[in-house]
Amino acid sequence: MTAVPTPVNGINFYCVGQVELAADVVVAAGAVLVADPGCRLKLAAGVCLGPSTIVHAQGGNLTLEAGVCLATGVCVVGQGWIGAGACLGADVTVINPAIAAHSTVAPKSLVGDRSRWNAATPNLANGASGNGSSNNGASYNGAFNNGSSSNG
Numbered sequence: 089m090t091a092v093p094t095p096v097n098g099i100n101f102y103c104v105g106q107v108e109l110a111a112d113v114v115v116a117a118g119a120v121l122v123a124d125p126g127c128r129l130k131l132a133a134g135v136c137l138g139p140s141t142i143v144h145a146q147g148g149n150l151t152l153e154a155g156v157c158l159a160t161g162v163c164v165v166g167q168g169w170i171g172a173g174a175c176l177g178a179d180v181t182v183i184n185p186a187i188a189a190h191s192t193v194a195p196k197s198l199v200g201d202r203s204r205w206n207a208a209t210p211n212l213a214n215g216a217s218g219n220g221s222s223n224n225g226a227s228y229n230g231a232f233n234n235g236s237s238s239n240g
Contacts, residue, residue, distance in 0.1 A: 105129065138162065
């Protein structure tokens with residue numbers, strides 16, 4: 089079932105594929121919601137998507153649980169979930185998410201699958217961070233630990 093809500097105040101966004109949106113999901117201008125063939129994208133009650141946000145179910149199902157907030161310019165691609173009440177800061181990129189409920193991810197963070205990183209990005213391949221430490225990914229300006237990030 090594909091449900092496309094009326095844009096808020098006439099603001100347009102793009103929605104294609106098997107995308108399920110709760111009635112009270114808020115989608116800002118320029119957002120892109122895509123589910124590839126055979127995949128499902130589900131946004132639960134109270135989800136809020138900022139301007140220019142991209143959410144793309146690829147390789148499986150992708151779920152944003154109740155109350156998730158994605159700030160401006162967030163890009164979520166792949167399969168997995170973002171737990172209830174999680175908040176992702178501006179310009180975050182998440183690949184194959186597994187974000188715990190009520191987590192916070194600092195702006196400009198890169199979270200997720202590192203399998204495509206190579207010798208061209210040696211600092212990132214080793215889990216380096218712009219201004220913090222890392223044990224499971226790279227972060228632009230904060231410590232990263234199992235799907236959550238903070239300025240540290």
